[in-house]
Amino acid sequence: MENLVIHGTYFTSKNMNEVESHEDHLICIDRCGTITRTLSPTNDEYSQILNDARQTERLIELKTNQYLLPGFIDLHVHAPQWPQAGLALDLPLADWLNHYTFPLEAKFADSHYARYVYQDFVHQLLSHGTTTAMMFGTIHNDANVELARQSIMQGLRAFVGQVVMDNPEQTPEYYRNQSSTTALHATEQFIKKIFALAKKTSSTVVPVITPRFVPSRTDEALTGLSQLARQYDLPVQSHLSESDWEHGYAIKRFGIHDTAVMDHFHLLTKKSVMAHGTQLTEDDLTLLRQRETTIAHCPISNIYFGNGVLPVRKLLAHGNSIGLGSDISGGYLPSLYHNIRQAIKSSQMLTDGVDSSLPATVRGVKDSRITMANAFYLATVGGAKALQLKTGKIAPGFQADFQIVNDHQTLMKLSSADIFQRLMYQTEQQDIQSVYVAGKKVYERE
Numbered sequence: 373m374e375n376l377v378i379h380g381t382y383f384t385s386k387n388m389n390e391v392e393s394h395e396d397h398l399i400c401i402d403r404c405g406t407i408t409r410t411l412s413p414t415n416d417e418y419s420q421i422l423n424d425a426r427q428t429e430r431l432i433e434l435k436t437n438q439y440l441l442p443g444f445i446d447l448h449v450h451a452p453q454w455p456q457a458g459l460a461l462d463l464p465l466a467d468w469l470n471h472y473t474f475p476l477e478a479k480f481a482d483s484h485y486a487r488y489v490y491q492d493f494v495h496q497l498l499s500h501g502t503t504t505a506m507m508f509g510t511i512h513n514d515a516n517v518e519l520a521r522q523s524i525m526q527g528l529r530a531f532v533g534q535v536v537m538d539n540p541e542q543t544p545e546y547y548r549n550q551s552s553t554t555a556l557h558a559t560e561q562f563i564k565k566i567f568a569l570a571k572k573t574s575s576t577v578v579p580v581i582t583p584r585f586v587p588s589r590t591d592e593a594l595t596g597l598s599q600l601a602r603q604y605d606l607p608v609q610s611h612l613s614e615s616d617w618e619h620g621y622a623i624k625r626f627g628i629h630d631t632a633v634m635d636h637f638h639l640l641t642k643k644s645v646m647a648h649g650t651q652l653t654e655d656d657l658t659l660l661r662q663r664e665t666t667i668a669h670c671p672i673s674n675i676y677f678g679n680g681v682l683p684v685r686k687l688l689a690h691g692n693s694i695g696l697g698s699d700i701s702g703g704y705l706p707s708l709y710h711n712i713r714q715a716i717k718s719s720q721m722l723t724d725g726v727d728s729s730l731p732a733t734v735r736g737v738k739d740s741r742i743t744m745a746n747a748f749y750l751a752t753v754g755g756a757k758a759l760q761l762k763t764g765k766i767a768p769g770f771q772a773d774f775q776i777v778n779d780h781q782t783l784m785k786l787s788s789a790d791i792f793q794r795l796m797y798q799t800e801q802q803d804i805q806s807v808y809v810a811g812k813k814v815y816e817r818e
């Protein structure tokens with residue numbers, strides 16, 4: 373017998389170009405939080421299952437203005453930067469790091485402060501419809517474990533990284549690993565602590581190898597981190613060709629691109645997620661495809677710091693693995709809805725170009741527009757594939773990670789396809805009624 377049945381209309385990706393809508397369906401979920409089957413009203417068992425679930429109080433009945441969507445997967449977030457989200461986005465990347473970000477992250481040496489911030493941040497992610505997040509922590513072991521604990525307590529699927537930044541030339545004295553040896557030791561301790569936590573819970577909590585970015589680390593650290601990733605079979609996260617400055621740094625120091633540096637140290641694997649990539653070349657993209665490494669597209673952050681637009685449509689067409697990230701606090705809100713919208717807007721600007729003094733024929737990059745279905749795919753299936761999780765879809769065999777959203781507009785009768793578009797464009801935090809992970813409620817709007 374089903375443990376939980378949901379009755380209502382849902383939207384889910386069919387593939388990267390199409391979204392399916394299913395009206396008035398039943399979604400059946402077992403005790404382990406897996407979707408076992410979905411039934412249309414024409415199914416013979418439909419009435420029986422609906423009635424049984426209602427009588428035994430295992431039914432979630434959506435109201436006529438409510439819709440069910442998969443939970444979103446945020447592939448790139450800096451959890452400790454939550455207190456400064458929305459600040460100083462008019463500064464260049466290097467200034468933003470040195471004047472705002474590093475001083476704030478240094479405060480996480482205090483694990484009480486970490487608990488205070490992370491408790492709120494995990495709640496914020498869930499309340500924005502995000503059910504899985506791949507997160508950077510700080511260089512502090514205890515604070516990162518606190519982030520993992522808060523995620524478990526509140527029910528977020530969490531991939532948590534202990535940041536490594538040990539290059540004295542590019543990191544401040546007050547916030548860096550004292551040496552590559554201490555950084556590697558701390559990372560291994562962190563891995564063991566997260567494994568111990570994971571053993572005691574049914575929640576997803578995974579340690580992530582996290583070299584910050586090419587400028588901030590030494591060769592010894594990269595070699596050691598790559599060994600740890602292999603030894604413990606762990607995901608890797610970092611930044612890749614994020615901006616002119618960062619992309620140029622790798623060329624200056626190593627004479628090659630970020631992608632080649634990371635590959636040299638064996639850090640590009642099918643479990644790797646590299647953020648941004650606005651400056652990646654064809655050769656870089658080919659190598660990433662060969663390694664099956666995912667790019668976390670962070671369209672809001674890229675507007676401020678990226679010095680370019682990631683050509684998402686080209687990446688999808690060529691078969692690069694790609695998902696979506698909010699990049700708190702390079703992005704200002706932990707909302708993948710906002711990033712879905714920005715991904716589409718940025719792609720339209722890439723197509724048209726922005727300098728109207730140039731002839732229209734040379735102003736933009738032709739055929740770069742992406743659709744809502746493309747962007748929704750990135751936020752759901754793209755992210756799930758990157759993390760090798762069976763979630764991101766509402767379909768049998770997938771984890772029951774979803775959000776119930778309220779649609780407030782009733783002025784005009786719309787098709788399901790139109791309702792989906794409007795939900796994607798207009799849903800804000802206050803419109804998200806409840807959020808579930810593995811069939812368990814993890815957030816309810818008050």
Ligand SMILES: [Zn+2]
Nearest residue numbers: 450611647699
């Ligand atoms: Zn980032």
